[in-house]
Amino acid sequence: MNKKAVWLVPLWLLAGCAGAGYGDYTAGDLRGFNHHASEGINWFTVNGYGGRTTGNSCCVLLPRKWIPGMEVLVEWEVDPKTASPFPGYTDREKFDKWATEVRASFRRYSAVVPVPEYGEQRCGMTVHFLPCNQVKVTTVCMGYGTPDYPIKEPLNMPEPENCPVAAAVNTAVHNG
Template sequence: MPDISLRRFLLILFALVAGLLAVAAQAGTIYGLNHTHWAINHFSVDGRSAVDIIGPYQGGGGGWGYSPPAQWRPGMTVRVDWETGVAYSDDFPGFADRTKYKAWLAKIDAQTRQHSTVVPVPDYGSQKVCGITVHFLPCDQLQVTTSCYPYGAPEYPIKTPLHLPEPTSCPK
């Protein structure tokens, strides 16, 4: 391995860090709003991880690094992968009785589901974009927006109430 002077090494390191910071400054957050009675255990948008556990009828976020293209284009989509499960369980038996604990864990795991879908990104035209917000709806339906306005603001484009009734059956 060739010798690199400390000064040259520091200059290269500085350039790399500056480049990463410039990319991060252009990237937005990944936020989620859960309109269902299930917990969202974790989710990602185009492979970029968001946040772990959004409880029923709650929002959460903080995942970093989603940058919509500067120009929206027709047919633009994102792939969202997510896991649903129970938000909490009142019947946790503790860890002392391993048999009861394992039975409880199997019951919780049996309710966990993996999902993946491709969602159209609405036209954001020349508006400023601020990452992406994923709305998790009943029947494993999703909506996304790149709006900079917070959920509930008059300008926010998705008006879906946070507390949605669960349908008795979902379309196939």
């Protein structure tokens, strides 16, 4: 992993939403899509700035000009939905035990992800969470599912029996 490239990127992810322009940077929304059928994304960050998979959050700053070799550090927490069924609220002891089980099942991951080259037009950053803990990002302005959108994987993809070796190399797991 090229640590130098990862640490250069936080310079372009400073501050909150700054509007349409901020010096040599432009601000945009941070949003995500979960393509995994059986796991939920509890939260994610890009270089420490939070996004969500249920709409847009503010903000990410992108350099006006793409930088060759640009990468971001994406961190996220997954709910594998393996906990026992919800016991209800009437028995506090059962509820507390269930809540502890749910939290213990969450898994945290991180991956260094390349930022595809962009030109004059860019609209924040969209993070796509794929099976096998693979992650892709894009800065395009068109919406997911439109003909020219660069990420074509469908939503609700099942986890394959065997994940690509590259996914394991580029993704770290952290029990959370």
